[in-house]
Amino acid sequence: MPAISSKGLAMPQSPIRKLVPYAEAATEQGKKIYYLNIGQPDIKTPEVALEAVKNNDLEIVSYSHSAGFASYRTKLAAYYEKQGIPVNAEDIIITTGGSEALLFTMGSIADMGDEVIIPEPFYANYNGFATSSGVTVVPVTASFDDGFALPPVSEFEKRITDKTKAIIICNPGNPTGYLYTKEEMQQLAALAKKHDLFLVADEVYREFAYEGKKHYSVLNQEGIEENAIMIDSVSKRYSMCGARIGCVVSKNKEFMDAAMKFAQARLSPPTFAQIASEAALDTPQSYFDDVIEEYVDRRDTLIEALEEIEGVKVATPNGAFYCIAELPVDDAEDFAKWLLESFDYKGETVMIAPASGFYSTPNSGLNQVRIAYVLKKENLLTAVEILKEALKAYKNEK
Structure with missing residues (x-):
């Protein structure tokens, strides 16, 4: 069999996307997943951008x-x-x-x-x-x-x-x-x-x-x-x-x-x-003003809810739409897989990104996760409730 390059073998998996097969399997089992793992905003794309594609007159x-x-x-x-x-x-x-x-x-x-x-x-x-x-x-x-x-x-x-x-x-x-x-x-x-x-x-x-x-x-x-x-x-x-x-x-x-x-x-x-x-580029400033207000509201909602969970600590962000949280677990990647493979709360679960993949130093961030607050507030609150119940169950199971 032809050999794969050393570079190909050394290429790291994405901590954001490598759990996708677990999410796909969870979806096939009928679970609803709240995706907190990836920075895919649910904010609408500016209409001016969409219209430019719909109404172009290109022939080639x-x-x-x-x-x-x-x-x-x-x-x-x-x-x-x-x-x-x-x-x-x-x-x-x-x-x-x-x-x-x-x-x-x-x-x-x-x-x-x-x-x-x-x-x-x-x-x-x-x-x-x-x-x-x-x-x-x-x-x-x-x-x-x-x-x-x-x-x-x-x-x-x-x-x-x-x-x-x-x-x-x-x-x-x-x-x-x-x-x-x-x-x-x-x-x-x-x-x-x-x-x-x-x-x-x-x-x-x-x-x-x-x-x-x-x-x-x-x-x-x-x-x-x-x-x-x-x-x-x-x-x-x-x-x-x-x-x-x-x-x-x-x-x-x-x-x-x-x-x-x-x-x-x-x-x-x-x-x-x-x-x-x-x-x-013709998007008005009002679009960004509204988006920033929305993200601040989501951030504050998320952090307040997370800090109410025993053993969870959060580093408050002042930009972008992510935060790093420390969880009361030894291995956040194992926990993230378990959330998708073995847990649901009322038929729902969450997908998070283990933070160890955001470090280069070995064995760093093992109890940390990255959470993207790109969902509406009510969904964030539901996701945190699921996370709270999951941490209780994980502690008892492990």
């Missing part, structure tokens, strides 16, 4: 420019300008989701065996992107007790070697919901400048900052124009996860030239999704 669905529609990049640059991010269309490459933007970035800045430093827990697929690029993730562990704030910059500096190429952050954070302060962003910028590293910021949740807090982009930091790379996506902003449109943005021309070669190799991003994404 042709390739676009490898960097994406010029009209979309120009309009997107204007959007960033309103956010205080001075970029031009030439500083933007449209990608097939933020995932491809991250793959292009790792491929452009690092060689096999090079290293990137990432505060953990982090978006689980960073492990997969690093593995596929032959890059080693060097983690700096953030603390649950302070809400996963940026670890001391000295901890980052200790880990810098001659193989270090970049520091990567997600802001606001997935899975933590932590929003980096202006001072924290300045500290990272200064460190990247000092050691001539790239500072890569995954900013796909930029609109979701709560209690009046401000999002500070990596491209807002002065003096690191050659170091800064921003990753973005329409998936969460417009509730368009299935569109698979993202972008990579940088003022560093050499980096953008390298990324463009990766873009050319995959030909072009999808046409209809670009049409929808370009139209979505």
Whole structure:
């Protein structure tokens, strides 16, 4: 039998999606599942985006420019300008989701065996992107007790070697919901400048900052124009996860030239999704105001309910739509499987994402789960009630 590559064998499973077979089996058994494992909002996609696809007059669905529609990049640059991010269309490459933007970035800045430093827990697929690029993730562990704030910059500096190429952050954070302060962003910028590293910021949740807090982009930091790379996506902003449109943005021309070669190799991003994404830029601010109000309400409802369960602790997020909860279990992955395989409460159960998969350090986050508050409040309350009953039953069974 032909052998699978070592890279293929090393590729990690997604903690968000690897329990899907258990969920499918539970559904076949007639159980209703509340999906708290994945950041798929139930917020409606802006009508202007949907109408642009329905009412287009294309006769041929042709390739676009490898960097994406010029009209979309120009309009997107204007959007960033309103956010205080001075970029031009030439500083933007449209990608097939933020995932491809991250793959292009790792491929452009690092060689096999090079290293990137990432505060953990982090978006689980960073492990997969690093593995596929032959890059080693060097983690700096953030603390649950302070809400996963940026670890001391000295901890980052200790880990810098001659193989270090970049520091990567997600802001606001997935899975933590932590929003980096202006001072924290300045500290990272200064460190990247000092050691001539790239500072890569995954900013796909930029609109979701709560209690009046401000999002500070990596491209807002002065003096690191050659170091800064921003990753973005329409998936969460417009509730368009299935569109698979993202972008990579940088003022560093050499980096953008390298990324463009990766873009050319995959030909072009999808046409209809670009049409929808370009139209979505006309979404009024009122849409985001309503969405943020809704997410804050959901967050507060979820956390209040979770904190009433004995033994459960929650790190309160101030951005995105995730939180990390510590459960009174030794192995959250075993518990998550058991929820789907062996438990139901009135014919219903929940699906959660074990948080250990969001760490790179072995045996970290074993009693933690990521919960996405992307369901309506009444569904969140029902899901937490199920979780409460499940923890009682699991404790008795184990």
